[in-house]
Structures are given as structure tokens and as C-alpha cells.
């Protein structure tokens with residue numbers, strides 16, 4: 001199992017074409033209310049959208065094996081399972097000889113004994129269903145303390161949303177297949193994805209995550225810091241190639257007089273005038289919204305012809321991928337980014353950081 005967290009411990013298991021994917025969530029305090037309808041809402045947001053997503057559509061019903069009784073955590077480990085149904089093994093077997101560039105096939109075949117390559121095995125985005133399910137519980141723990149998480153697509157391919165966005169925009173994006181903030185951007189991002197699909201190709205995208213309601217001082221220092229633990233978890237999501245907080249890499253082009261977020265008093269509370277730091281200083285919340293972005297690469301499995309090698313003959317080879325794939329990962333990854341954020345923040349909350 002692959003584990004995240006110290007007090008709220010999340011462990012992930014399963015593979016793409018096995019019977020199920022699932023998780024064990026330890027450390028949810030006894031009596032914590034868990035609303036399965038809200039969990040189903042989170043699961044629906046991870047599903048592929050017609051046209052711009054993969055044709056592999058799963059029911060994604062979350063089965064509670066144990067740990068939740070009468071709508072409340074019973075204090076034991078919570079085990080959740082999500083059945084795999086819509087699988088097609090045939091398209092994946094060629095990758096055992098001719099690994100897909102950009103996917104995990106080559107290192108996995110060489111490093112992992114008995115690696116089951118069907119659907120990408122344990123490297124599949126399919127496992128993110130279990131992350132979203134457990135993240136839904138963590139999200140509810142945080143919401144009870146007034147901490148709210150949202151996300152949206154800041155860019156898809158070369159289509160970029162250049163406006164300043166807040167939590168309401170992020171929540172509004174749930175109504176658009178691309179997770180854009182406006183209908184106009186949704187149409188442009190959708191066109192970009194469809195154009196890539198038509199060319200048997202794929203595009204990348206940037207997911208922006210916003211968290212409101214963190215009190216000043218929430219988080220830890222050094223390796224327990226809010227940004228360090230979040231970056232660690234977000235980089236664990238397949239296809240994530242970058243994480244930046246606030247102004248991120250662009251902050252290097254500012255002067256300190258411009259980048260420092262000035263403090264002001266507003267209605268008896270300390271607030272920051274700007275939010276270049278993304279709400280984190282010293283590893284802890286400065287009370288501003290926590291804002292970070294995660295970069296997702298173009299989906300590695302594309303229909304266009306690619307160069308690879310034949311592992312049996314040790315010769316150069318060509319590969320044409322036939323399976324069902326997302327032409328862009330970012331819109332579905334948004335709910336996964338929110339889920340790992342919820343798991344990290346709820347763990348830090350339980351640790352009293």
C-alpha cells in the first residue's frame with residue numbers, strides 16, 4: 001500500500017484492471033459525521049466528461065467495507081472500495097514488449113516483479129478514485145472547522161485564464177466539464193482538448209487550488225510545513241510535473257518591496273494586502289487564502305505513432321496506442337488535487353499543527 005499522513009493515515013491499494021481500487025483511512029475521530037451524498041458529489045467530479053474525457057466510464061460507487069456506522073466514523077480504520085468494471089485488457093499487452101513513452105511502463109517492467117501492465121497497473125489514474133473518496137471524508141472534517149477547498153483549471157494547453165480567481169470561481173468551475181471558471185473559457189479549453197484528440201494527441205494543463213478559512217499559524221515548520229507536505233502529496237498524483245505557491249517561480253522577478261504581502265487591520269482582524277506568498281510564510285498560514293498550482297503534463301497515451309524500443313529484440317520500434325485515454329488529465333485531476341489537499345490539511349489539523 002502507498003501511504004500518506006501521520007495521524008490521519010491514508011493508504012491506497014489496487015490496480016487498474018484488478019477487482020477494485022480502494023483505501024484504508026486511519027485516525028478519523030470516532031463520531032465524525034460522514035455524508036455519503038457529499039462523497040458521491042466529489043466522486044462525480046472526477047468522472048470523465050463526455051467528449052473531452054476517456055470513454056472508460058465507471059460507476060464509481062464507494063462501498064464502505066468498515067469504519068462507518070449510522071453515518072458516523074466508528075473510530076476504527078475506514079476501508080473504502082470502488083469496483084473496477086469497464087476494463088479492456090487487450091489493448092495493453094503490446095506495451096510489455098514496446099513500452100509507452102511518457103508512461104511508467106519501462107521502469108515498472110524492469111523494476112517490479114510480476115508487474116501487471118493492464119490499464120497501467122498501479123500507476124493508473126484509476127487509483128485516484130480512492131484518493132477522492134478518502135479526500136471527501138477529510139474535506140468534511142475540515143468543513144466542520146470552516147476550512148473550504150476548491151480548484152479550477154488555470155490553463156489547458158495554450159488557453160489561459162488570466163483573471164484573478166477566488167473560492168466562488170473555483171466552486172463555479174464544478175459546473176463546467178473542463179473545470180474552467182467561465183462558459184467562454186470552458187468552450188476555448190474544450191476546443192483545445194478536442195483539437196488534440198482529433199490529432200490523436202494530448203494536452204497538459206494547470207490546476208489551481210484555493211483553500212479558505214485556515215487560521216493564522218496553521219501548519220508546521222521545516223519538513224512539516226504546509227507547503228512542503230502539500231507539495232509532497234500533490235507530486236504523488238500521477239502526471240503532476242510541478243507545484244508552485246502564490247506567485248511561484250514568477251516571484252523571482254519581483255523585488256522584496258513588491259513581493260512582500262503587507263499586513264493591514266480590517267474589521268479588527270489582521271489581513272494581507274496582497275497574496276504573493278499563496279497564504280504561506282514560515283510553513284504556516286498567514287491567514288490569506290492558501291493558493292497553489294499543480295502542472296499536469298499531456299496524457300502520455302496518445303494514438304499518434306511514437307518511437308519506442310522492442311524489449312524482446314532490443315531494437316528500435318514504433319508504437320500505436322489503441323486504448324481509451326483522457327486527451328487531457330487536468331480537468332479530472334482538479335478533484336484529485338482537492339482530495340490530497342484535504343488529506344494533508346486534515347492530518348495537520350489532527351496533529352494539532
Ligand SMILES: Cc1cc2nc3c(=O)[nH]c(=O)nc-3n(C[C@H](O)[C@H](O)[C@H](O)COP(=O)(O)O)c2cc1C
Pocket residue numbers: 054102103104120123124125126128237238239240297299300301324325326329332333336
Ligand atoms: C485522473 C488521471 C487520469 C489519467 N488518465 C490517463 C490516461 O487515460 N492515459 C494515460 O496514459 N495516463 C493517464 N494518467 C497519467 C498516468 O497515470 C501517469 O502519467 C503515469 O502513471 C506515469 O506517471 P508520471 O506521469 O507521474 O510520471 C492519468 C492521471 C490522472 C491523475
